[in-house]
Amino acid sequence: MSNSQSLEHRIRAAEQRVAGTYGLTITERLVTLRAPSVQVRVLTTGSGAPVVHINGISAPVLGMAPLVAQLPGFRHILIDLPGHSLAPPYSWQGRTVRELAMGVLTGTLDALDVARAAFVGSSLGGLFTLWATLDAPDRLTRAAIVATPATALPGSRGIAEMESLTSPIRGGLDQRLMRLPSPRFVARFALTEAIGAPAARAMSDDMLDLHRLPLRLPGQAASYRSLLCRLMRGRTPRPENVLTDAELARIDTPVLFVWGEHDVFSSPDLARPSVTRIPGAQLVVVPSGHAPWFDDAPRCAALIGGLLAGHDTPTTESEHRHA
Template identity: 35%
Template sequence: MTSEDELDALQRGAEQRLYAHYGLSYTERFVSALGTSIRVVDIAGDPAKRPVLLLHGIASVTAAAIPLIPAFDGAPVIAVDWPGHGLSGPFPFAKGTDLREFTTAILDAVLEQTAGAVDVVAHSLGGQFALYYCLARPERVHRLVLLGAPGGAFAELRPPASMRFLALPGFGARMLGTVVPFEQYKANSAITLGAGTVDPWPIELVEVGWYASQRRAFAESLPGLFRTIASVFGVRRSAVIRHEDLATITIPVLLVWGTDDVFLSPERARPSWTRMPHAELVELEANHAPWLNQPEQAAAAVHAFLAD
């Protein structure tokens, strides 16, 4: 049985190799919010450029987006491990947890020492939380990149059965608390990312997530997080952003979205994302992590948007 300290060391070692592979230097820090510890990775960049806040998705890690960071036009990056993820502490996500208040508290703490507005690049659930933050703190977000379907933010989402089952009391805790072998963990990524998506990439991209999924904080947090977003019947109304609220997000928004996104296609979501007056769609032949399926096209779109 691997101890928590050993898991943390293994996760950090895999991260170090992955960052080194892409020639990135970084430091880590911890901030307190909502009674837990939030791990933040600061990736070095040109201090004259606007920082990019990088937000990962549910049951994922920042490592998955590392291959896209060279497209950020040399900007410094502030990468967040959500509670229960990466090396952050746990959060119970008890019944009645307000995800919008949760998001605002976490990101306010993360950005407390960052002056001015930031650009945000967010994947999946990170996109849902990024949209919440745009509504709560519009002065803090300059531009927004949404990678894939943004969690449960759009009313058109119909969660796949796997997500609904993980929201079931008891079932999700058993599934997410079960340690699976590395090869099985890697194979499971096909459910949300598509078959073979991670195969061309450095193995550390998968290893970081595997080690993180074995920590107690993951098992203590993720079942409640799934339940705050979805039930066996679908996405909870409290998670969805109303069209009239989306219309108030007037910053430039780039959506890099795969036609075959397992959660929600860009066409099906058109009634929601088109409510944002300055939203631009780049649709790729890809699944839920388009920068891993179509790296050159995704990187070009993100680079052009952030360099503008």
């Protein structure tokens, strides 16, 4: 068995254990698209109205299992974007990232014969979801944006790892280092900067493996760096990836933002002026970092479940602030 096959076996075994931990029965499908010419990995669980989940950059979509498990009664469609987890590598070149993202999302929905769905996007997935509300609004019923939606809103910033990876001098070295074996405690420490210490400590070893092992597969670290370089320059989002006030005002999909008060990529207060420009959008601040469902999955699920059911989000000052 080759090293790549061994890694894939370990990743799949960890996925099975994570799914079992949260009581999820997962069906896997690899979807081949033409425009762009990529392959998307889709995991499906449950039955009912469709809810599409989109992963953050370099993160596995099954990392959202703690949240999915708290939302019964839906057909959950978990999309591993190209170059993520076990989805084949992809360079994200040729057209704008926004155009590529829309091709991936709409093409995947078409392949699955899903006309419209609710979307739950985390980080990069939140950016893709907000783009979809503007460029493919007929495909979304509702949208939950969990944590800072990558570069979408003014004021967001990258972390040190992103600055290093996008550097012409250090980026190539960092990319090669990602492919080297390392102990779990190193990966857990690295995740701490991005998602916060409590969430990183709470992550099981299997969940941690789903985050760290895919980057060692051929092409995945290069995919991560390529996409990151198209989104950011150092720690600063590239202007073309930031939504304008006029675009925000055009969004008419019901949107809920679930934002950790300690989110390292942007604070809720920085986000609030942009969120208020989206008609009817709600901003709920929860006591967490950039991955709120690792800190409090039931709370996040209750908020998102309310959105999916069409309920107004309740405001309780002791738990969160409302935009």
